[in-house]
Amino acid sequence: MDVAEGADSRSRCQQLVGHLGRLAVAEDIMESTDDDGYECYTCDRMFSGRVFQVCREWDRVHFECDPPEVEISVATALECYCSQACMDERCAVVMANEGVPIRRPGIGPIEPCAKCGGPVDMAEYHKTYLATCTDMVNGIGHTVDVDYLAVLCAKCAPHRTTAGRAGSEANLTADSPAVDATNKVDA
Numbered sequence: 001m002d003v004a005e006g007a008d009s010r011s012r013c014q015q016l017v018g019h020l021g022r023l024a025v026a027e028d029i030m031e032s033t034d035d036d037g038y039e040c041y042t043c044d045r046m047f048s049g050r051v052f053q054v055c056r057e058w059d060r061v062h063f064e065c066d067p068p069e070v071e072i073s074v075a076t077a078l079e080c081y082c083s084q085a086c087m088d089e090r091c092a093v094v095m096a097n098e099g100v101p102i103r104r105p106g107i108g109p110i111e112p113c114a115k116c117g118g119p120v121d122m123a124e125y126h127k128t129y130l131a132t133c134t135d136m137v138n139g140i141g142h143t144v145d146v147d148y149l150a151v152l153c154a155k156c157a158p159h160r161t162t163a164g165r166a167g168s169e170a171n172l173t174a175d176s177p178a179v180d181a182t183n184k185v186d187a
């Protein structure tokens, strides 16, 4: 039963991914060690072509689109591997190092946080962990497969960009509040 559910959400995710060019992940791939070579984190083998990665990214889903689109803010590849087997071997370790249990989400609109089980509003930027398979062709990544591993709620992973934006907005309008504060102190 679990397997069937997993397969279902996975194929739905692939639909999403197919719609959105997931190039952001491939472009932000870890540094290539050579012109066209990657080194597998599991077996140390040099390889090129098809790259398996465990990634961490900020994304949000636009449910108003049909099919829904995933917008990626910042994507970071944590490790890369030469094969699915090598990725499978390391995946649990990588996630343990991140302190995030693997708890594969669906596509929302609300999914459980992998850490605390609280609600994750998929329409708002949230931290996502995923395992990807990408074919690199002439330096351009073509996503073959995406396996969403976990999503985190705003409490467990506050979105820094949102905080930064709030900060700069505060700065933009800081003049009058600052004056008010001064006036209050003076009074």
Ligand SMILES: [Zn+2]
Residues within 6 Å of the ligand: 040, 041, 042, 043, 044, 045, 081, 082, 083, 086
């Ligand atoms: Zn390998």
Ligand SMILES: [Zn+2]
Residues within 6 Å of the ligand: 113, 114, 115, 116, 117, 118, 152, 153, 154, 155, 156, 157
């Ligand atoms: Zn949480």
